[in-house]
Amino acid sequence: MQTTETENTGKPQGSPIADNASSSSTINATAPGQLRVIKRNGTVVPYTDDKISVAMTKAFLAVEGGTAAASRRIHETVEGLTAQISATFKRRMPSGGTIHIEEIQDQVELTLMRAGEHKVARDYVIYRAKRAEQRTPAVNVEDVNFSDFPEINVVDHNGDRHPLDIDRIKTVVAEACAGLKDVDADAILKEAMRSLYDGVSLTDLNTALVISARTLVEKEPNYTYATSRLLMDKLRAEALSFLGIAEEATQAEMETLYAKTLPAYIEKGIELDLISPDLASYDLNMLGNALIAERDLQFTYLGLQTLYDRYFLHSNDVRIELPQIFFMRVAMGLAANEENKNERAVEFYRLLSSFDYMSSTPTLFNAGTLRPQLSSCYLTTVPDDLHGIYGAMQDNAMLSKWAGGLGNDWTPVRGLGAYIKGTNGKSQGVVPFLKVANDTAVAVNQGGKRKGAVCAYLETWHMDIEEFLELRKNTGDDRRRTHDMNTANWVPDLFMKRVFEEKEWTLFSPNDVPDLHDLFGRAFEDRYEEYERQAAAGKIRVHKKVRALDLWRKMLGMLFETGHPWITFKDACNLRSPQQHAGVVHSSNLCTEITLNTKANEEIAVCNLGSINLAQHIVDGKLDEEKLAQTVKTAVRMLDNVIDINYYAVESARTSNMRHRPVGLGLMGFQDALYKMNISYSSDDAVTFADRSMEAISYHAIKASSELAKERGSYSTFDGSLWSKGILPLDSLDLLIENRGEKFIKVDKSSTHDWDTLRETVKTQGMRNSNVMAIAPTATIANITGVSQSIEPTYQNLYVKSNLSGEFTVVNPYLVHDLKERGLWDSVMVNDLKYYEGSLQKIDRIPEDLKALYSTAFEVEPRWIVEAASRRQKWIDQAQSLNLYIAGANGKKLDITYRMAWYSGLKTTYYLRALSATTTEKSTVTSGTLNAVSSGGGASQSAAAAAEPAPAAVPLACSLDDPDCEACQ
Template sequence: MASEPAQTTHTPSSAESGYSVIRRNGKVTDFDSGKIAVAITKAFLAVEGDSAQNSRRIHDTVKKLTGQITDNLLRRLDDGGTVHIEDIQDQVELALMREGEYKVARSYVVYREKQSEKRAEEEKKHPQPANETTLHVTLADGTRQPLDIDRLHNLITEACEGLAEVDREAILRDTQRNLFDGVKESDVEKALVMGARTFIEKDPAYSTLAARLLMDGIRREALSFVFKMPKQAAQNEMVDIYPDYFKSYIHTAIEKELVDSELGLFDLDRLGKALKPELDFDFTYLGLQTLYDRYFIHYDGTRFELPQAFYMRVAMGLAINELNREERAIEFYNLLSSFDFMSSTPTLFNSGTLRPQLSSCYLTTVPDDLSGIYNAMRDNALLSKYAGGLGNDWTRVRGLGAHIKGTNGKSQGVVPFLKVANDTAVAVNQGGKRKGAVCAYLETWHIDIEEFLDMRKNTGDDRRRTHDMNTANWIPDMFMKRVAEEGQWTLFSPEEVDDLHDLTGLAFEKAYTEYEEKAARGEIRNFKQLPATDLWRKMLGMLFETGHPWVTFKDPCNLRSPQQHVGVVHSSNLCTEITLNTSDKEIAVCNLGSVNMVKHIDENGKLDTQKLQKTVRTAMRMLDNVIEYNYYSVPQARNSNLLHRPVGLGIMGFQDALYKLRLPYSSEETVKFADESMEAVSYYAIEASSDLAAERGKYQSYEGSLWSKGILPIDSIKLLQEARGEYLQQDDSQTMDWDALRDKIKRQGMRNSNTMAIAPTATISNICGVSQSIEPTYQNIFVKSNLSGEFTVINPYMVEDLKARDLWDEVMINDLKYFDGSLQSIDRIPDELKALYTTAFEMDARWLIEAASRRQKWIDQAQSLNLYMAEPSGKKMDNLYKLAWVRGLKTTYYLRSMGATGAEKTSSAPTPPPSAQKPTGPTPVASAPTASPVASSAAASAPLASAAADPEEFLGEGMEAPQACSILEPDCEACQ
């Protein structure tokens, strides 16, 4: 059918408008995917002919391939970007090969080669005069000037310094190929960056190179705005320029009412001289692009804050109330700019600004009356507006069917109010910097708990669904005991059992049993009884299906709380690491920051405790400074924060530290390192808080706290043991001189009611170029999506090891992409490297529990712990979450799962912990991870080994693959 190509005629869609194609002669034309369709159709017709039986198949295949090629080309470009014709043809070849159309692909390659030979012959016959090849750049004011090729060469050369693995000439060629006469000055900068970022999968050094090239555009934009004239500068010129720029930047930001005028009263000359311009070259591309897009101060869309000015601005805000504030600002700046420690995102956003809301997390409890409920939602909106993550305790709100005295009607329960809270979080989006986020907590005895479990489902009455709000179970130990013993569980409406909300441990068990007896006698009218195992299975079933509600434990959060003398922990926060008291008069506030662990591993592969102590000391001062300086949008938050002064020092880069130590995550050695490193962080954090108390005074509610009684986090395990009995198996060994620290606290007291919490560090770890929090490596090569776009992420430690063994080449890159970043199925990889670079979904999740248990014993709050399962099942989840409880964890976070396709590609099963290989009965805790009655299928007689049903019985027929939180979810950046 000779007319077949006509079927592919195409009008560019709105999605294609603004994109351009650079032809080989340098001319620029509009991008039109219809031309791609015509070219592919001609290739098919050349091979298969125009028979009628082929026409439909060709048409459908061309349509499919054209869509794929267009998506691949445009998603890598900024709006209005350009693409070279050669890149389009490369993508056509690749798409044909991937589709298995090898004959057509070969024909297309041959055609391209012939056309290339033709062009070469024409160029020999008609060489173009040199003066006609000069490209011009269009400046911001519309004027044109010749492209400065020498500057382009020098810029690339400077950016390549110290990066032995990058190909300077390849970057230069790629950049020039994507330029055309009249190109905008800003597009020249984009072409440089795009040229480098396309090579990142070949070597992580190109990520650093792309960041350095990106800095050129950032410098031009900032310097031109601040100096009020077009200005460019090479990086080596910034040593002289930065001090003058910094002073002008501060005054400009004050003039534009973007920062506090108090910053202008600092000794700006001294601070400007303290800046380290060379650190601008230490970013990865993902880190610098994230800073540029979301953190740097801007005016009318122009970013005029350079990286070192950014860190100094944050440091100045944190030092604003210090007596020797220039000295302290420089101290804080050095810690931030070196990536040894990083403050949380709200602190980075707002420090030094007119509205310094620096806190990460707010916890509230919602009362059981209409005005209180809507006041709580108003507080949510105000707190979320300035970048705070929210945790709401809804347990006091009466359940469905409960009597309403004022109207003599019946309550609709807690769920309709949660729907309103969900929509409020969506409406208040934190100034466009990130989405508003909230997590609702409900105790397991609440009569609406079954409806609560269903709230994230995509089926059912949408008026009783919350598709955006996170949810979490707040589980008392008594429920877990009933599950273990296969007992009955009773659900109540809270207005009939109002003291359960504030009771914990053995006191809760006594009251709960008495209420059950009352219900049996008919003295309570709104209750329901069901087997505890049925409810547990439904909890895990919903976690399997929707990723919610998360599993968190009420009693360890309270029985180990230093502040149990003045209140109750009713929930955790958005990311499950904060465990602070809440009440109608107090909204709990926590201020977060994280120590970069890999920066504290010395050249000998040891934890540098001297440097760690120094870092923690300064970090704790920075966190404590937040409390007075902070902007509080509601009075209950201010009152609570000033009264108790809690902070949350955490860690990140844990996986990077393991790589430097050559320790596989799935190993006893790593569990030991998690223990000893967190012991050191804990010791130094508590010591620093006590020394701050000596300097500044104890926090107001100190007397009566566990601290005042000489009970440190490691000691509070005994309090949980007394309530749990046989159901707690948590290591309590120690290596440091804790008696000396107890003596110091006895003399000096504590500055902060709480000192530690391990947050997700989702964004600040990107800025620092390290692994998130305590997370294992997701994949050794993958594309990460966030609010700044898509970024190729590759494991630099793995690449270095493969290079050392002469294994890093194009074939290895292709294999890694095919196996979703896994080394396990690549035969030529040594077993030692397969173990070291095992990814999150290839390891047994029980190793994460064991390491977390060792950390938890040192932490006065909690840790944001994700769990990974390549192929979740009812039995695995039952064992895993029971193990988390037995090991004394306070909370867990997301259950992350792989899609079915990804799971199929990982054909080599990871080595499980020893407990899975040698299923004996309970053994001493010190031999973890073999030490759990729930970690072994042979431990059927142990208290917690109540059998989980197989997945079909457990989850019901027709259950789809888990829809747990995607690790690539662009908006899921939680507290940091």
């Protein structure tokens, strides 16, 4: 809908949304808790919502007319939306603060889109674009007439007033835009100056610059780098002044200041008990001179803001770290036990700061600190006795306190109605204990940093499996619900065969069939069938027969409705485990990528994670394997070091980790790599690339661990492992096929590397680590490095990401580049992308090749995701966090997809992200969740579908971006 600036547009000249208030007086003081608005002419006025309400009402009237029925709806709608907008700002700034007029306009636009008022929002976006063009003539920084603005004094951190240093602002903005294509320093400076007022604080001065650049990101993705560099100015002032280095500094000055900052930081960090005194033993002059200041320039705004808000060490909320100091602190922490620790610290620093590889979040949090809890995941088995059950709860609490993600195997706990010999009573089953575990996770919220994160696993033959499936429902007895804990099915192959063959399935209590828990493959099948015969003969009293297909349908139904339990496959995890001689894999972890042995009261499995940035290894449109090999070699060494340095809150975790030394090297940026090679996710070429890239990572990771074994010795349980027999992950596929039967599996076994030579090397030289690879979600570290998370397809090409740091416009830079090349990128295209929720498919002027290349997650058929995962899985000795996206989801699609996952040899699956054919989904401007679970029962639905269940709640990104999210990375 085209608009003109007349009375009928809904936004007439002098729109209240543009001005917010008619007062022109400058306000320099604000009552506690009061919000204020910076207008474009530099004045500051109190925040009121009446002008927003009036402007939105006019906008609605322009689109819908003024009939009596329309007027009633408009009044009610605007009243509710206005309240939402005000609540957003008050929640964001409970103690009061300053809001720029652009932020208010952004929030109005976001609220309209969230409410599904797309026509009004589209009209409003076009209006804003026109007004912006009128306000922003082409200017040069040197030509900006600062006499047009009122005299401005800046209030520093001590409360002193100083004249605004115009020359320094010019320098900072020019530095921020240097080398960035299609970024206009003049536009940022001009808009920022309009936002300033006499008495502005140093913090608000920087905020004005940041906001001015941030609002331009959706028009040109490179503004995200400019915004990040402007934010860096604030970070430098905060850290350098606290450390006594300088009150402020430009990026150019950091070339020399970084070297001086590191020794001061180490001294201050030790004094404040923030870092380990051992860091003072390094050659700080050498390490300071190794810092590369220009690497500060590679952050996106989201990446740098995430580091600032979540990762940098702070004292009284003052951050004392800068990016390169942060990476060096982590590197020093990981090199602490190296003989040549200074040289290794520099090597580790260069890898981290290049973004070629990134350690997992716990490692980034705690390396080099007094309590270096660096591991990501812990797996436990809960025994079938009260002392053991509550001992497991205590282990959960201690591990969760130090930010560990937990996977609990609950299968040994006897089922409902089972006999209790000691009391001559009957068991209440596993569910009441799961409720306690759920509440423990809530109570011990990872040291106050984020909600405790636990996933409970139960085998499909357990007597309580049907009630287990319903744990996340919003109806029923709340005492038998676990709303805060994840759940997962641990599914044996025999059950899947019974589903395919439409046969019956028998449920048992584990105290009657104790050995089933530790059996897998053919041995499990034989013993399970023997127990079925005993039950039929009346020798086992507590059992229940069900149709396997009915139970399978309930599993899928609950997965669709509640998001849980996830579906993971016991036999694939065990038959392909290199460590099957030393124990049994009883569960996976919180994110379903770890498959390690556990033993009640003896071994808690631990995994230490890090991820290769695959996009950084695409050079000239193909994989640079020489660079990849070097990255993998250093990364494996860093991961192995974690095991010896790590702080263990529970002794059985130390025992297990030292005995087997598992690590999990994964990857992120898979989608970015495809973009760089001009390959669509939905293609055979993408499947082939998934195969070949994972093969290369696997080859070099195994080789690196074997080389470490030559240097440091093999892990203690190497003898008898598949490694010791020359059976590599690729070869273990034969064990799965042999046990399952060729009828029930189809996998590709092709390879390109010299695996024969590597097999012999591993057999004779050994392995330093029992397990080497696992693909974790990586959401937060992917944000830091500015790439797509893990192996995920693009969720949307343009959206707004909301978290405690604010709202971030995220736009696909590859798409924008291609559209610009074809002359298709303009404000209308931006609006169309918003309207169509980041999808290109309904935008007629987009060429078909770009529609294919930039298909979003729900436009990629699940078969492509599963096939690519199957190709990766053959190379991985653990598993992968695999989210499945299903558009137009129904029972048949879910059935086909999850059968295909099992048939393709996958070990685990993670979240189901489903959109039903009748469900109304509006997630362009998400608040961090898709189909959020609530008492309302899930996603909103159309009237025609009101009786159908909504798709399950799943987080869009499993990371610290959402403080309630439970991801281990």
